[in-house]
Amino acid sequence: MDIASIIGVISGIGFILGTIMLGSSIMMFVNIPSVLVVLGGTCAATMIAYPLSDFLKIFKVVVKVFMFKIEKPEDIISNLVETSNRARKGGLLSIEGDIANTADPYLAQALQMTVDGVKTADIAAIMQKKMKLTKDTLDVGASMFTSMGTFAPAFGMIGTLIGLIQMLAALDDPSSIGPKMAVALITTFYGSVMANLFFIPMSEKIVTRNEEEITNMNIIFEGIISIREGEHPKLMEDKLKIYITGSKKEKEPA
Numbered sequence: 001m002d003i004a005s006i007i008g009v010i011s012g013i014g015f016i017l018g019t020i021m022l023g024s025s026i027m028m029f030v031n032i033p034s035v036l037v038v039l040g041g042t043c044a045a046t047m048i049a050y051p052l053s054d055f056l057k058i059f060k061v062v063v064k065v066f067m068f069k070i071e072k073p074e075d076i077i078s079n080l081v082e083t084s085n086r087a088r089k090g091g092l093l094s095i096e097g098d099i100a101n102t103a104d105p106y107l108a109q110a111l112q113m114t115v116d117g118v119k120t121a122d123i124a125a126i127m128q129k130k131m132k133l134t135k136d137t138l139d140v141g142a143s144m145f146t147s148m149g150t151f152a153p154a155f156g157m158i159g160t161l162i163g164l165i166q167m168l169a170a171l172d173d174p175s176s177i178g179p180k181m182a183v184a185l186i187t188t189f190y191g192s193v194m195a196n197l198f199f200i201p202m203s204e205k206i207v208t209r210n211e212e213e214i215t216n217m218n219i220i221f222e223g224i225i226s227i228r229e230g231e232h233p234k235l236m237e238d239k240l241k242i243y244i245t246g247s248k249k250e251k252e253p254a
Helices: 003-023 032-049 052-056 058-066 073-090 092-100 105-115 120-168 174-229 233-251
Strands: none
Touching: 003 058, 003 174, 032 052, 032 120, 032 174, 052 058, 052 120, 058 120, 058 174, 073 092, 073 174, 073 233, 092 105, 092 174, 105 120, 105 174, 120 174, 174 233
16 A cells, blocks of 8 residues: 555645635535536546557556555565575576465566476566566556546636536626636636646656566566576676666656
């Protein structure tokens, strides 16, 4: 579970609701038609922009934002070094017991292929394909949320225009102008909140998740190939640590 994401969403909603309640009733900001225009329009536009199969995966991508647990790269490297040492001492078959204790299906499959004596080139091809599929799925998810962050304010404006047209059509009743104007502006409010509190931040978080997951998959890939080729564990460890130092440098401000 990602505590930062949960705290961010709860605190963001709390600040907005608190600000509203300090100046008015919260029911003043509740308008079902406005929600339907913004949320329904945003989903409809996203389905137009992306294949239905990709859109239906959006719920799995959301899980990556709030329910995400990833192993530290340092721990992966340590485990791979231990596995490499066992393989050098007892042969590749000696690491078969590691497969049952491996929670990561990507690593488990790679170890199984190694124990089964699959050619290095075939192992590399399969692992790279799975890595690409994982990256592509998260890239599409991030792209969809970025698009939704663009669509939501636009549909908020559309809802506002609808409200303004309805207001102008009822100018013969001056007492209705204020309430109708308030309702018209609510859709813009909804669109801005959805875009800036949910869709755009979620897109940024998924990009970060993607980088972390692909880094770990690259470490596993390099480690398995080294084990399969019988490289010295120390050499393998030095090669894998480059991924850690490289990712740290990327995060450091220029």
